Amino acid sequence: MEFKADGDMSLKEYWGKHCTFIAKDRHWAIQEGDQYSSKTCTTLRQYDDYIKKVAGHLDMSISEITPASILRAVAEVAKECKYQEATVKTIISSLRDVFSYAATCGHAYNILPKSYAGDKPTNLTTLMMQRILAPAAANAEPKELSDSCPRALTIGQQGRLALYAAEHVLEDGRFSGILISLYTGMRPAECRGLRWNDFRSFPDHPGRHYLKIDEILNDKLEYSKQVKTKNALRCVPVHIEIESALQKRREFVQQSMGANKDIGELPIVCSENDFKNPCRGPDYSNFAFKLLKEFGVSSEQLGFFLLDEPDNFTPSDSHPPMRILRRNFATVIQACTDMSLEEKEYIFGHRISGKDGAKKRIEYSRNMDRLWRIAQKLDKAPFCKKLYELHFPQIIVGDSSVTQEGRGQGMIRIPWESAVYGQKLHLHFEGGPNASVSVSTPNAVRPFGGLPVEVKMADAPVSWGDPLPPINAEAMHWEAVKKVRYLKKNDK
Numbered sequence: 001m002e003f004k005a006d007g008d009m010s011l012k013e014y015w016g017k018h019c020t021f022i023a024k025d026r027h028w029a030i031q032e033g034d035q036y037s038s039k040t041c042t043t044l045r046q047y048d049d050y051i052k053k054v055a056g057h058l059d060m061s062i063s064e065i066t067p068a069s070i071l072r073a074v075a076e077v078a079k080e081c082k083y084q085e086a087t088v089k090t091i092i093s094s095l096r097d098v099f100s101y102a103a104t105c106g107h108a109y110n111i112l113p114k115s116y117a118g119d120k121p122t123n124l125t126t127l128m129m130q131r132i133l134a135p136a137a138a139n140a141e142p143k144e145l146s147d148s149c150p151r152a153l154t155i156g157q158q159g160r161l162a163l164y165a166a167e168h169v170l171e172d173g174r175f176s177g178i179l180i181s182l183y184t185g186m187r188p189a190e191c192r193g194l195r196w197n198d199f200r201s202f203p204d205h206p207g208r209h210y211l212k213i214d215e216i217l218n219d220k221l222e223y224s225k226q227v228k229t230k231n232a233l234r235c236v237p238v239h240i241e242i243e244s245a246l247q248k249r250r251e252f253v254q255q256s257m258g259a260n261k262d263i264g265e266l267p268i269v270c271s272e273n274d275f276k277n278p279c280r281g282p283d284y285s286n287f288a289f290k291l292l293k294e295f296g297v298s299s300e301q302l303g304f305f306l307l308d309e310p311d312n313f314t315p316s317d318s319h320p321p322m323r324i325l326r327r328n329f330a331t332v333i334q335a336c337t338d339m340s341l342e343e344k345e346y347i348f349g350h351r352i353s354g355k356d357g358a359k360k361r362i363e364y365s366r367n368m369d370r371l372w373r374i375a376q377k378l379d380k381a382p383f384c385k386k387l388y389e390l391h392f393p394q395i396i397v398g399d400s401s402v403t404q405e406g407r408g409q410g411m412i413r414i415p416w417e418s419a420v421y422g423q424k425l426h427l428h429f430e431g432g433p434n435a436s437v438s439v440s441t442p443n444a445v446r447p448f449g450g451l452p453v454e455v456k457m458a459d460a461p462v463s464w465g466d467p468l469p470p471i472n473a474e475a476m477h478w479e480a481v482k483k484v485r486y487l488k489k490n491d492k
Contacts, residue, residue, distance in 0.1 A: 152327055
């Protein structure tokens, strides 16, 4: 007889092996006696029929089943058997018990969790009922989720999550994974497959790093070169906000293992401080799941990410926290950076558009100058205000001055009073004959009224007694407003 691991069994096989244990674990009522069986337990006998019917529509292992595939299978059974709403709800409840048990045993993901927000009942069942029953009742397409449902984290949720993970990064290796997932949008298998050898310095900027993705960690805790697609092979810059946190984590691991110990092959993402063992997929997803709940992610948000997924998503990809963090990253780089389309496609691990897409992908991975330019663009996107201000903004008030040395990019924050009253600001730059300087707003997508700014750089040294022409912030703002009005008027 061929041995088959529990996670590799089909739903029908898994149910046949574990049904009595599930009944006991979930405290299903017993008609007589103290032994759970189809003869003594009415609930077990009823659920046995339902689950076997659903299993007939799922040609995959229990560890590969996703919420979307469950939705389709239950919908088919409901249509075939003409089940009413109460029966469909019972079927979903029985499947929820199965996957709760499987997750507890480490056999599969809990893809149908009972509650998302505190002790309130989940609305996932309601959402699934809408999708399943609407077509049968009205001969129409399944209802879509509310258009008002957020597709990403709010600014507050994002900032609080980032700050909390950065502050607790030494306590648990999973916090490193949360930061990487939030700031790079990596797929969970890619994130869990990272080792410290993949945390690499830019050749010309040793204080800054990128993450090299060339393998994944599957749910059997096996490292594999079989990434999702060839487009997944890439290098992703580490955002400036989490540089220090990841460096602190690496130093902590090195000190804990011993100064002479090579930690290159150790996983970056591990459970707590079990440095040698990578984190299992369900463990990592459930950890993120709890964090998102703590920071106010609603049940409607999580329900959306559970049910609205492509067919090619794996269970680890489709687990709600992973979907949210990946999509949130996509939202941020779209809204807050001036990355080109091909740069976004490369960073996200998608196919680069155009006939030369494959060639460009190789160039991005091999040309560190190109990757560094992406890093600089990514740095302009603020995820957490407190972490961001640690690295960039300097405040200019009155006649005060700010000096920055050895930095390729910096930020100056001008108080609103200066902008309102048109206070004169003097900007001094010095550099060699081939040096250049540019001034722009933090949000590259929404520049300062679209007003171009020209800055001239004098050869070093610059005499501080001979200031450059002043900038009147109030006048520039008014000119920008007038320009926008003029353009809108002429577009009509």
